[in-house]
Amino acid sequence: MQQSNGYIITFSIILTVVLGLLLSGTAEVLKPIQKKAxxxxxxxxxxxxxxxxxxxGEMKPEEVNTYYEERIASKVVNIEGEEVEEQDGATVTAESVDIERNYKKAPExxxxxxxxxxxxxxxxxxIAYIFPxxxxxxxxxxxxxxxxxxDLATIEGVTFSHAGETPGLGARITSPDVQERFKEKAVYDDEGNLVSVKMQKGEGKDYSEDPHKVDGLSGATITAQGVNNMLSNYLEHYQSFIKKEKGGNPELAALK
Structure with a gap:
């Protein structure tokens, strides 16, 4: 039996509303699960x-959480290296800081x-200080x-992630062998100047004797440059904290 246009439109509206409510409800149910993930x-x-x-990779989720709780302490500082415990009337924790949202603000x-x-x-x-x-x-x-x-000068290790770099090229910044290149590299020169560590153009050279250079990514020069900028920028932003931390520790203060 042929239905009227009014019936079809009404049915479509009801179906859309019902499906919308179902999707919305599913999203609300899954939100806590997604947040935990x-x-x-x-x-x-x-x-x-x-x-x-x-x-x-060998740890179960609960083991990761336990290890983190037992081995990681945290704080939040501003660009002057001063600890921040509250902002706009709310308690601030390192885990609650949205790095992506903060990146859109001026560094200061x-x-x-x-x-x-x-x-x-x-x-x-x-054992180590970890900076996003x-x-x-x-x-x-x-x-x-x-x-x-x-010593706040030598790299213990790094992890990198990306939103959309090219598979097999720039996306290789997530691979352990690429990240391994940064270990034991120095972010200051012999005079105590911040120089960071830079991935070089091209790939296949040995930079084991250079404390400030690592091998690059073949075919991913722009991604490598992005990594270089990211590291040097944030090391600069954390300089006040690093200097304060060294100043408060006689053993570190003697180090460049």
Whole structure:
């Protein structure tokens, strides 16, 4: 039986509303699950700067959470290196800072999380300081975590991620073998000037004797340059904190 246009339109509207409510309800139900998954992934990225990806890969989600709670302390600072505990009447934690949203602000207006990797059961026995970094690759955003040893000058490790770099080319910044190149490199020169560490153009050269250079990514020069800019920019932003941390520790203060 042929239905009137009014019936068809009414039926379509009702169907659209019902489906919309179902989708909205499903999204609300899944939101806490999605949030927990994102938090877990972030913890893995932070820990990935100080322990191997193989070790993290063997951990169950609850083991990652437990390890993080036992071995990571955190704080938030501003560009002057001053600790920030509250903003706009709300408590601020390193885990609550949205790095992507902060990146859209002027550097002097951002919040800067600091994650501190320490011995189990002793926050005073620091192993490394971990700093979030954020920037732009060839096609979209890139980000990661840079860990410095307790001298705050030597790289303990890095993890990098991306939103849309080319598979097999720029996307290789996520591979352990590329990230391994940054370990033990120095971010200051012999005079104590911040020089960061730079991926070079091309790939296949040995930079093991150069403390400030790592091999590049063949066919991904722009992504590599994005990584370089990301590291140097955020190291500069954390300089006040690093100097304060060294100044408050006689052993570190003696280091360049």
């Amino acid at each position: 994102e938090e877990l992934d972030t913890k893995k990225q932070i820990l990935g700067a100080v322990i191997s990806s193989d070790e993290i 207006d951002r919040l800067y999380p600091v994650f501190i990797y320490h011995e189990e059961g002793s926050e005073d026995d620091i 970094v954020y920037g732009s690759g060839l096609w979209d955003s890139i980000w990661g975590y840079l860990a410095l040893k307790t």
